[in-house]
Amino acid sequence: MIERTKMRTAVHFVLFLLLGATLPGCGGCSGSPAPSADSLAGLMRERGLSDDDVIAALKTYTPTGKHDTHYLMASGGHSGQLIVIGVPSMRILKYVGVFTPEPWQGYGFDDDTAKLLRDGSPPDKLLTWGDVHHPALSETKGDYDGEFVFVNDKANARIAVISLKDFNTVQIVRSGLLRSDHGGTFATPDTDYVVESGQYPVPLDNKYVPLDQSKYNETYRGAAIFWKFNRERGRIVPEESFAIELPPYMQDIADAGKFASDGWFFLNSFNTERAIGGDSEGRPPLESGASQNDMDYLHVIDWRKAEQVAKKGQTQTIGGMRLIPLKTAIAEGLLYFIPEPKSPHGVDVTPDGKDICVSGKLDTHVTVYSFEKIKQRIESKQFDGNDPYGVPILSFKDTIRGQVQVGLGPLHTQFDGAGHAYTSLFIESKVARWSLQDLKALDSIPVHFNVGHICVAGGDTAHPDGRYLVSMNKWSIDRFASVGPLLPQNFQLIDVTADKMRLLYDMPIGLGEPHYAQMISADKIKPLEFYSPVGINQVTHRADPNATTDEKKARVERHGDAVDVYMTAIRSHFVPDTIRVKQGDTVHVHLTSLEQTRDATHGFALNHYNVNLSLEPGKTANVTFVADKAGVFPIYCSEFCSALHLEMAGYLLVEPRAK
Numbered sequence: 001m002i003e004r005t006k007m008r009t010a011v012h013f014v015l016f017l018l019l020g021a022t023l024p025g026c027g028g029c030s031g032s033p034a035p036s037a038d039s040l041a042g043l044m045r046e047r048g049l050s051d052d053d054v055i056a057a058l059k060t061y062t063p064t065g066k067h068d069t070h071y072l073m074a075s076g077g078h079s080g081q082l083i084v085i086g087v088p089s090m091r092i093l094k095y096v097g098v099f100t101p102e103p104w105q106g107y108g109f110d111d112d113t114a115k116l117l118r119d120g121s122p123p124d125k126l127l128t129w130g131d132v133h134h135p136a137l138s139e140t141k142g143d144y145d146g147e148f149v150f151v152n153d154k155a156n157a158r159i160a161v162i163s164l165k166d167f168n169t170v171q172i173v174r175s176g177l178l179r180s181d182h183g184g185t186f187a188t189p190d191t192d193y194v195v196e197s198g199q200y201p202v203p204l205d206n207k208y209v210p211l212d213q214s215k216y217n218e219t220y221r222g223a224a225i226f227w228k229f230n231r232e233r234g235r236i237v238p239e240e241s242f243a244i245e246l247p248p249y250m251q252d253i254a255d256a257g258k259f260a261s262d263g264w265f266f267l268n269s270f271n272t273e274r275a276i277g278g279d280s281e282g283r284p285p286l287e288s289g290a291s292q293n294d295m296d297y298l299h300v301i302d303w304r305k306a307e308q309v310a311k312k313g314q315t316q317t318i319g320g321m322r323l324i325p326l327k328t329a330i331a332e333g334l335l336y337f338i339p340e341p342k343s344p345h346g347v348d349v350t351p352d353g354k355d356i357c358v359s360g361k362l363d364t365h366v367t368v369y370s371f372e373k374i375k376q377r378i379e380s381k382q383f384d385g386n387d388p389y390g391v392p393i394l395s396f397k398d399t400i401r402g403q404v405q406v407g408l409g410p411l412h413t414q415f416d417g418a419g420h421a422y423t424s425l426f427i428e429s430k431v432a433r434w435s436l437q438d439l440k441a442l443d444s445i446p447v448h449f450n451v452g453h454i455c456v457a458g459g460d461t462a463h464p465d466g467r468y469l470v471s472m473n474k475w476s477i478d479r480f481a482s483v484g485p486l487l488p489q490n491f492q493l494i495d496v497t498a499d500k501m502r503l504l505y506d507m508p509i510g511l512g513e514p515h516y517a518q519m520i521s522a523d524k525i526k527p528l529e530f531y532s533p534v535g536i537n538q539v540t541h542r543a544d545p546n547a548t549t550d551e552k553k554a555r556v557e558r559h560g561d562a563v564d565v566y567m568t569a570i571r572s573h574f575v576p577d578t579i580r581v582k583q584g585d586t587v588h589v590h591l592t593s594l595e596q597t598r599d600a601t602h603g604f605a606l607n608h609y610n611v612n613l614s615l616e617p618g619k620t621a622n623v624t625f626v627a628d629k630a631g632v633f634p635i636y637c638s639e640f641c642s643a644l645h646l647e648m649a650g651y652l653l654v655e656p657r658a659k
């Protein structure tokens with residue numbers, strides 16, 4: 001590869017001497033050119049690059065027209081989006097609108113996607129942001145199948161379903177049970193369920209209860225919701241979903257068992273002290289109140305049994321959700337606790353499902369539990385007492401396989417296909433590699449800075465690809481040109497194929513704070529090239545009932561005060577291009593793109609009425625607005641679709657209502 005580049009450079013240089021042509025990067029220089037400026041060695045010298053830098057560049061550089069081997073599905077944090085990134089180039093491929101309107105995609109502007117945002121909001125308040133933490137790719141037999149991604153909104157306790165047919169959101173669900181979620185989203189090995197658990201305990205019926213210690217202990221609760229996913233319909237089915245009531249500890253993130261531990265679910269918690277904060281009321285701040293105990297509780301949940309208990313109707317309905325009460329969960333043997341050190345964060349099940357790895361934020365170890373031992377203790381009912389709510393506690397030392405000393409501030413663990421585990425070290429700003437078999441630390445690499453999650457390709461599945469690791473760093477400090485006090489996060493791409501991990505690339509993320517990501521091999525994803533036949537609805541992926549599939553059928557229909565405009569778009573005109581209505585009319589525009597050419601997207605921007613639609617080839621989009629202001633309002637195509645794109649325009653004429 002290097003040889004070929006050198007050769008090409010030499011050829012260019014000969015041409016330069018013969019023809020007097022200007023070399024790229026040499027514009028404007030005259031007289032005696034620096035002969036090495038465009039040679040590899042010259043470039044390295046000029047730019048101060050080491051051999052390692054050049055190797056890293058060659059491992060990530062992706063020439064035009066060549067595609068990445070992996071997709072990184074990264075949470076978009078506060079942007080309420082999913083960020084799709086190509087690996088190893090780290091080029092951004094799409095921001096998928098999920099909890100936040102996204103004007104380019106028309107997301108949240110057309111009727112169908114506006115309804116998604118409304119369905120995901122409380123009846124009296126339209127939510128227009130989300131705090132996305134954990135994307136989960138749908139799985140079949142514990143491996144990503146490339147069909148769906150689920151994401152959570154920690155701030156508002158919601159889950160969204162994104163279809164990878166077109167990388168669009170198709171559903172947002174919200175229970176009336178939780179007020180925040182962090183333990184979402186985690187898919188069971190065949191995506192029977194997508195799990196969401198709450199973080200900050202609340203009264204589950206959502207009533208006002210004063211915040212004092214005894215009321216907190218008695219009436220505040222956590223819960224884990226098992227949302228039933230119907231793959232054929234591509235939708236979560238709330239009526240078939242159920243939840244389990246949990247004590248008021250702060251449940252954190254989670255993972256589903258597989259193979260050896262199939263049917264079980266593992267959920268971390270912190271603040272088993274049940275501190276309630278109140279630093280201005282004479283109590284310790286939450287952070288110190290919640291860090292008193294040496295151990296918190298790993299929650300071990302038998303979800304298959306819970307499914308049966310819910311089916312038998314041993315539930316009460318709160319906030320529209322079937323809830324298995326804590327007492328029932330204990331009596332039926334659905335819930336067990338195991339102590340875990342100290343202020344735990346990540347819990348990650350190994351590819352074979354045999355071990356469960358837990359990291360304590362204030363510990364220096366990863367603790368590896370053996371599911372075999374957990375199961376034995378549960379089956380023989382060997383418990384070390386109960387928590388204050390009666391949940392049986394298993395012995396820490398009898399259920400662990402061992403501990404690995406990895407460094408300061410371990411958070412999250414992922415796996416490769418070669419028997420290694422990788423753990424992020426927040427305090428040390430490092431990623432550690434260790435051996436799963438003998439629990440020995442092997443290697444570590446500095447990252448910049450304050451790593452949260454890490455993501456290995458397929459790193460939480462039954463068959464990880466390994467190869468690449470992305471370190472999702474919270475701070476970037478000095479890594480990029482400054483944009484003022486609010487700095488981007490830093491995704492660092494790391495090659496994990498060799499004995500020493502190698503840093504390849506820094507990618508600033510300047511839109512929200514991502515948390516987790518999952519990386520899937522590109523050959524598992526088969527997106528549509530365009531919607532076909534014309535007239536497909538983006539949310540249902542079916543023929544839209546209001547589609548106009550032929551320009552000759554474009555028309556305007558009036559029904560009382562409602563006006564339906566059946567409109568078509570094709571390069572480079574709308575039919576009809578003039579819409580005449582009366583002030584006060586409710587206008588429904590049903591716009592179909594007749595295009596069947598890849599990438600020939602049109603837009604529909606309407607002045608004053610806050611409308612923009614995206615019309616990918618073959619798509620039908622519907623929008624409704626009340627023409628309450630009389631006047632002349634230009635309409636134009638908001639995608640540069642053709643040479644006559646600027647001419648793709650028209651008018652909405654709103655005639656004043658007679659006084």
Ligand code: CUK
Nearest residue numbers: 133253452453515516
């Ligand atoms: S959390 Cu952010 S670094 Cu929300 Cu999974 Cu650990």
Ligand code: CUA
Nearest residue numbers: 637639641645
């Ligand atoms: Cu159609 Cu621009």
